[in-house]
Amino acid sequence: MKSIAFFLLLISLHASAQIAKDSIAEDMLIFQRTVGGWPKHIPLRGKKEIKVNYEKLNLTDSERLLIRADSGRLDATYDNGATTKEIRYLVQAYQRTRNPEYLEAAEKGIAYILAGQYQDTGGWPQFYPLRGGYPNHITYNDNSMVNLLNILRDVVDGKNGFEVVSPSFRASSQKAIAKGIDCMLKTQIVTNGKLTVWCAQHDELTLLPAKARAYELPSYSGQESVGIVRFLMGVENPSDRIMNAIQSGVQWIEDHKIEGYTIEFQKNDGQGRGYDRVLVPKDGAVTWARFYDLETEQPFFCGRDGVKKANMTEIEYERRVGYGWYGEWPKDLLEKDWPEWKEKNLK
Incomplete structure (x- = not known):
């Protein structure tokens, strides 16, 4: 033995x-x-x-x-x-x-x-x-x-390598996705009776737009809203409610693009990090702000003092160069994802 x-x-x-x-x-x-x-x-x-x-x-x-x-x-x-x-x-x-x-x-x-x-x-x-x-x-x-919902979607669909994951996760993942989508629909900001986009974070109890760090105030988000809309576009056989959320989000994003400007990193004679982040005119360029004011729907910027400013140049250097205040986040959504989704779902 x-x-x-x-x-x-x-x-x-x-x-x-x-x-x-x-x-x-x-x-x-x-x-x-x-x-x-x-x-x-x-x-x-x-x-x-x-x-x-x-x-x-x-x-x-x-x-x-x-x-x-x-x-x-x-x-x-x-x-x-x-x-x-x-x-x-x-x-x-x-x-x-x-x-x-x-x-x-x-x-x-x-x-x-x-x-x-x-x-x-x-x-x-x-x-x-x-x-x-x-x-x-x-x-x-x-x-x-x-990101979390995309993981769970791959678990349910058995895609992107997740076919190896135990089938025991599929039912609970499907349920979690449904709850997550419902959360997205309930947190979409309504202004003057119209659906708009989302804040980067929402209060876990009231679902209202909420503050995070001192320079991350309640707002319409020009960045995070893109990922939410794109995820909703991936829902098969979307309900009327989901379709309305997508169309409203895309419309708001389209209406709030900033045309003719782009961000450049310009040398500044060795001060700070040796460069500055500057919004400059550029023919044909399109950009979006990270945060839009909930009342005026205009871009705003905020330093560590938590005070809103109308221009990026008004906040301290460290926050100006250390945070993404402008970006082209919605560009592919509008140019590629939206036309494809429209063709499939709005015939």
Whole structure:
């Protein structure tokens, strides 16, 4: 009996030695928190926060041990692509290597997404477990909620590699998507009886546009609204309500484009970072503001003092160059996605 057990042990060791590994996926396993999600920053090398960038961290063995030992930290988030980027990478890594640890970690991440959804409103906070303050708001900022819903859509449809995910996730993911869409429809801002677009974050209780950081005031969002409209365009057999939300959002975006201007980074004789961010005239250019005032529907800008300004030049240099106040976020939506969606759904 002992010889048989020893033989089986040798087979097991040989099989584990044959499992292919991916260095980035291995680090993702180390960074995954006990709750199932991933942080976007970690305390490391004497610093309070180091951005989690798997290609550039170059961790030592001792650092890996420290990070793994810290897996109980409650800093997992859906913000800035955290959690969703790891899940997508791990699913692809599993496809390449068939390493079961990668799929297990991805499925644990999917469970974390499902656990963090507000069951009454269908939105997601910025962090889960909840930590209080503005991170508890329903977070569209930087496409956070849209990224989560796209993961769940791939789980349900079995696309983009997610056909390997356990079928047991499909029913709960489908339910979560329906709640998420309902949240999007309920948070779309109504002005003078007309549907418009969305704020970057909405109060988790009232669903009204809400403030985040000092320079992120309640507003119409020229950036986040694009991701929401694009996600709704991906709904098969959309209801009249969804179609109305899409058309209204596109119309608002079209009506608020800023023609004949673009953003340039101009040298400034070595002051600050050595450049400045400037809005300049340019024939044929189109841009949009990140924030539009809820009353005037005009672009506004805000420094760390939380005071609205009419021009980007009026806020402090650090915020002027350190934040994306203008962008071409809706360009592809209007030029490509909208015509295709119209052709399919508005015949």
